[in-house]
């Protein structure tokens with residue numbers, strides 16, 4: 001369940017409040033149930049997944065990709081699995097923990113672990129959204145944002161792409177004011 005934190009210390013956990021706060025950014029956030037499948041749940045509880053297990057996960061959750069394919073023109077998806085044992089994890093995460101934008105939407109369905117998206121709203125205010133399992137989020141192209149993992153460094157998420165090229169960060173140099181000092185970031 002997503003959690004939104006504002007700069008004034010207000011925290012929202014109700015989806016309707018979070019949706020309202022993110023309206024100025026045209027960010028879509030929704031809750032998609034994880035399919036009730038014991039094998040899927042067992043795989044998601046593992047830290048490391050084989051290629052076959054990743055394929056199983058994507059197949060089990062294919063219903064959501066089919067919806068995006070038909071309604072929003074998404075072309076492909078993959079499964080990203082991050083944990084402390086991933087080679088060059090620090091370097092990977094450091095690409096995204098500064099303010100940046102993408103030419104393509106950033107669309108994620110969190111299925112295990114957690115991560116934090118930060119956003120700069122049109123009025124310059126900053127918010128941080130913790131995303132957790134069953135959270136679906138679509139960040140429009142051009143939205144200033146950042147992303148980091150909490151101390152556990154664990155997340156599994158399906159990524160949906162509108163183009164096969166994927167996306168790259170374009171840095172904006174906006175200073176991040178929000179990140180609590182107690183959070184481990186990379």
Ligand SMILES: [Fe+2]
Nearest residue numbers: 096102106147
């Ligand atoms: Fe990004």
